[in-house]
Amino acid sequence: MTKTLQSGPRALDHVVLPTPSLAVARERLTSLGFTAAPQGIHPFGTVNCCIYLADGTFLEPLAVGDVAAADQAVAAGNVFVARDRSFRAAHGDDGFSAVVFASDDADADHRRYVEAGVSAGPRLDFSRPFVDAGGLADVASFRLAFAAEPSNAGDAFFFACERANAPNVDRSALQAHANGASRVVAVEARAGDAASAAAFLAMVARSFAGVASGGAKVPLANADVMVRASAGRKHIQLDAIVFAVGDLAAARALLVRNGIAHDLSGQRLVIPPAPGQGAAFIFEEKS
Secondary structure, eight states, X not given: OOOOOOOSSOOEEEEEEEOSOHHHHHHHHHHTTOOOOOOEEOTTSEEEOOEEOTTSOEEEEEEESOHHHHHHHHHTTOHHHHXXXXXXXXXXXXXXXXXXXXXXXXXXXXXXXXXXXXXXXXXXXXXXXXXXXXXXXXXXXXXXXXXXXXXXXXXXXXXXXXXXXXXXXXXTTTTOOTTOEEEEEEEEEEESSHHHHHHHHHHHTTOOOEEETTEEEEEOSSOEEXXXXXXXXXXXXXXXXXXXXXXXXXXXXXXXXXXXXXXXETTEEEEOOBTTBXXXXXXXXXX
16 A cells, blocks of 8 residues: 655654653643543553643653563564653653654664664564543554664654554543643754754655754754754753643643742743653744
């Protein structure tokens, strides 16, 4: 069967946020006004409690639920679990480890990465049960192709995700957030050579790199990746996620009520990383 391939830049699919405990992540993210999904269980030892947004993107807080299964996955060459483990070894259990791009053909993306010399290892196919907020169950299936900067063993990684079977379930309750967040506007990163980092990201996301204040920008179909220059950084460091919220004042009032430390910088609410929140979160008022 011949696939009809998308043209133009990939869309942001989701981001991966390692955490030592889903309970800690759930408590923290709920206090920020997000609605967390029920626990999802991967067949290779990791677990998540995703934050789904109305634009179809999501955050994936990721913990290790079964160490023995994760050990077996690493030994079998599972790139996802191996990169998660190496990231935690280098940066600790809380962090921002991966940006994931939507794919319509993971095999083709894998070939592109191999030819460009940036493949992080073999492709991965897997399925896992999915349960919506109302208890309706289905099976979600994914096909992944991995990329990383050359000689990067323990820093951020990137992958293309083809949703081979997307559950036909109602996520509207999970996409409603007390803070008013509706979509991801941008991912912010830094690198010693912002131009080279942006060129790498542009290749992975099938986009292009442009100049931005203080660094470079890679436009996606539904968001931007911003890379600022940071002396001394050999590889890309993922720093922040920018969200669109409907009412910035209301979002700030929620943070105040919940005792969440934050800064108001111009028209941005900046929430620094904390246990269970491995990246800075930035709220901007946008429709």
